[in-house]
Amino acid sequence: MTAISERSGTDASELHPAGQVRRRAPRALAQRMPFWVFTGALALIFIYPLLWTGVASFSPQPGTAQAEGWGVGNYVTLANYQAGIWQYLANSAFMSLLTVLLTVAISLLGGYAFARFDFPGKNVLFLATLAILMVPYATLLIPLYVLLNQVGLANSLVGVSLVLTMFQLPFSLFMMRISFESVPRALDEAARVDGCNSWSVLWRVLVPAVKPGLITVGLFAFLTAWNDFIAPLILITDTNRMTLPLAVANLRVQVQGIVDYGATEAGVVILALPCILLFLILQRHYVRGFMSGALKG
Amino acid sequence: MAFATAARERRRSTMSSRRRSALTGWLYASPLAVFVIVLFILPLGLVLQMSVSDWPLLGGNQGVNFPDNYVNAIDNRFFVDSVIFTLKYTVAATVLLIGLGLGLAMLVQESTRWKGFLRSSFLIPSALGLASASLLFYVLYSPSAGPFADFMERTGITFLGTPTGALWSTVFLIVWRYAGFYMLLMLVGLQGIPDEVYEAARIDGASRWQIFRRVTLPLLRPTFALTVVLCVTGSLLAFEQFYILTKGGPDNSTITVVQLIYNMAFQGQNDLGMAAALSIIVLGALIVINIFQLRAFRSPDEE
Numbered sequence: 001m002t003a004i005s006e007r008s009g010t011d012a013s014e015l016h017p018a019g020q021v022r023r024r025a026p027r028a029l030a031q032r033m034p035f036w037v038f039t040g041a042l043a044l045i046f047i048y049p050l051l052w053t054g055v056a057s058f059s060p061q062p063g064t065a066q067a068e069g070w071g072v073g074n075y076v077t078l079a080n081y082q083a084g085i086w087q088y089l090a091n092s093a094f095m096s097l098l099t100v101l102l103t104v105a106i107s108l109l110g111g112y113a114f115a116r117f118d119f120p121g122k123n124v125l126f127l128a129t130l131a132i133l134m135v136p137y138a139t140l141l142i143p144l145y146v147l148l149n150q151v152g153l154a155n156s157l158v159g160v161s162l163v164l165t166m167f168q169l170p171f172s173l174f175m176m177r178i179s180f181e182s183v184p185r186a187l188d189e190a191a192r193v194d195g196c197n198s199w200s201v202l203w204r205v206l207v208p209a210v211k212p213g214l215i216t217v218g219l220f221a222f223l224t225a226w227n228d229f230i231a232p233l234i235l236i237t238d239t240n241r242m243t244l245p246l247a248v249a250n251l252r253v254q255v256q257g258i259v260d261y262g263a264t265e266a267g268v269v270i271l272a273l274p275c276i277l278l279f280l281i282l283q284r285h286y287v288r289g290f291m292s293g294a295l296k297g
Numbered sequence: 298m299a300f301a302t303a304a305r306e307r308r309r310s311t312m313s314s315r316r317r318s319a320l321t322g323w324l325y326a327s328p329l330a331v332f333v334i335v336l337f338i339l340p341l342g343l344v345l346q347m348s349v350s351d352w353p354l355l356g357g358n359q360g361v362n363f364p365d366n367y368v369n370a371i372d373n374r375f376f377v378d379s380v381i382f383t384l385k386y387t388v389a390a391t392v393l394l395i396g397l398g399l400g401l402a403m404l405v406q407e408s409t410r411w412k413g414f415l416r417s418s419f420l421i422p423s424a425l426g427l428a429s430a431s432l433l434f435y436v437l438y439s440p441s442a443g444p445f446a447d448f449m450e451r452t453g454i455t456f457l458g459t460p461t462g463a464l465w466s467t468v469f470l471i472v473w474r475y476a477g478f479y480m481l482l483m484l485v486g487l488q489g490i491p492d493e494v495y496e497a498a499r500i501d502g503a504s505r506w507q508i509f510r511r512v513t514l515p516l517l518r519p520t521f522a523l524t525v526v527l528c529v530t531g532s533l534l535a536f537e538q539f540y541i542l543t544k545g546g547p548d549n550s551t552i553t554v555v556q557l558i559y560n561m562a563f564q565g566q567n568d569l570g571m572a573a574a575l576s577i578i579v580l581g582a583l584i585v586i587n588i589f590q591l592r593a594f595r596s597p598d599e600e
Binding site for chain 1: 324325326339411421426428439541558569584
């Protein structure tokens with residue numbers, strides 16, 4: 001690692017904005033120290049709040065369930081809060097998985113349609129889908145609240161999933177369309193010659209080819225749904241159907257306006273853990289999602 | 298004759314196969330179309346209707362109320378303050394995030410193992426939800442449980458106690474959460490600049506600062522357009538961070554426009570018509586601002 005950094009690392013004197021990539025002759029380790037210290041400190045700023053919360057959720061703290069000694073007192077408080085953490089976890093998991101399922105299914109079929117077929121209204125539909133990005137969240141949630149009430153999906157996790165799926169469609173459709181377009185058409189044609197219809201071409205030939213795109217779309221749908229706050233805040237009123245972010249935010253003020261910081265820390269840990277794990281495992285797909293977003297510009 | 302018939306036959310068969318292909322295409326696109334129409338186009342129409350109707354939260358449509366909804370929304374005692382505050386927050390967040398995003402991107406541009414580690418550490422916060430991040434900083438900033446509790450007690454400085462403190466504490470949270478995201482977008486932009494351009498500039502004897510000013514910045518124009526539009530739009534619609542961190546306080550100094558919409562609709566006033574009117578105003582303002590920004594960022598030779 002040292003050898004690699006020495007060859008192409010920059011030192012602190014190059015940190016001003018003009019710091020263009022420039023390879024320099026290897027220099028003494030001591031001269032590169034300022035760079036390591038500076039960047040290490042920067043990295044620490046980004047990691048420290050996460051580490052601190054993780055440690056603090058187990059540490060002794062007056063005014064919390066874990067007043068003395070180290071332990072899981074805060075997590076016990078969290079587990080017994082109102083409907084119980086398991087209920088909120090189950091709500092969040094159900095809502096997130098349904099959103100992932102819907103988003104992946106719709107954008108898979110839609111991306112296939114846009115990349116491989118010509119049909120009237122194609123461009124209008126594509127533009128209408130992208131236009132979702134232009135409209136503020138709140139502008140749509142107010143009429144959606146009324147509409148969902150009318151069709152009996154008020155206060156329902158399914159309703160929240162439908163709404164979150166809709167908000168994911170611009171990115172997901174775009175991602176799947178470029179995924180399909182990057183697969184050579186010769187592949188479909190060969191399968192057609194072998195007697196496949198469009199459905200079996202999709203399943204047997206194309207789905208394996210666009211799998212990375214599907215993983216990216218699914219990952220983003222999960223992270224968005226798991227973390228979303230506004231949609232459940234507006235659409236869910238029943239405490240038993242709240243999602244985890246909502247429950248943790250409400251849990252802060254328990255009795256007589258006293259904030260249970262310990263239980264909040266535990267809640268943040270439980271909220272963040274799946275996201276950080278998924279990020280570390282699927283970092284490549286995560287980065288690619290942003291990259292495709294950047295290509296749009 | 299036989300030739301003409303065959304040609305007609307063939308034309309008919311390509312026509313019908315094209316029609317079949319169009320039908321199949323529609324079939325695959327239909328779930329998407331249903332979602333877009335029912336959950337996007339329809340609500341968009343409804344919000345327009347609501348904005349000109351008397352529409353209390355529990356009562357439903359009570360008839361036309363135009364232009365009262367719009368007048369009342371603008372006359373709301375928090376309207377002007379929330380617009381000013383939202384703009385202030387947007388400028389602060391955008392300048393910091395774009396600048397920092399570019400700085401971090403240049404810092405970690407080459408791929409070494411140390412820089413890969415740096416990149417991951419800058420990115421990890423963006424895996425967190427905005428609500429989780431806000432809750433995390435709510436504890437971090439707290440005067441009793443946070444790591445700075447002793448410091449705050451000794452100096453009397455609080456993070457969220459004053460309007461200015463609350464604004465900058467929230468901006469810090471947003472920078473922490475999104476800097477890695479903007480770094481990534483800037484990295485993509487930087488990678489799009491060919492090495493030969495730098496090479497040529499160096500051969501011409503340009504200094505590093507000159508290369509940055511005259512080569513990097515102009516060539517990053519499309520990236521700046523994308524990132525600034527994203528950041529401005531996101532910041533103008535800020536809600537969760539203030540809802541969780543400050544609840545609009547202290548002294549109603551940190552109410553954003555979206556929070557005002559939420560308050561009108563679901564807290565206290567319960568007036569969906571007025572909230573719809575305000576969100577139509579926000580939508581209009583957003584479209585104007587984004588058209589203006591895209592014009593400003595268009596490269597000179599496109600004009």
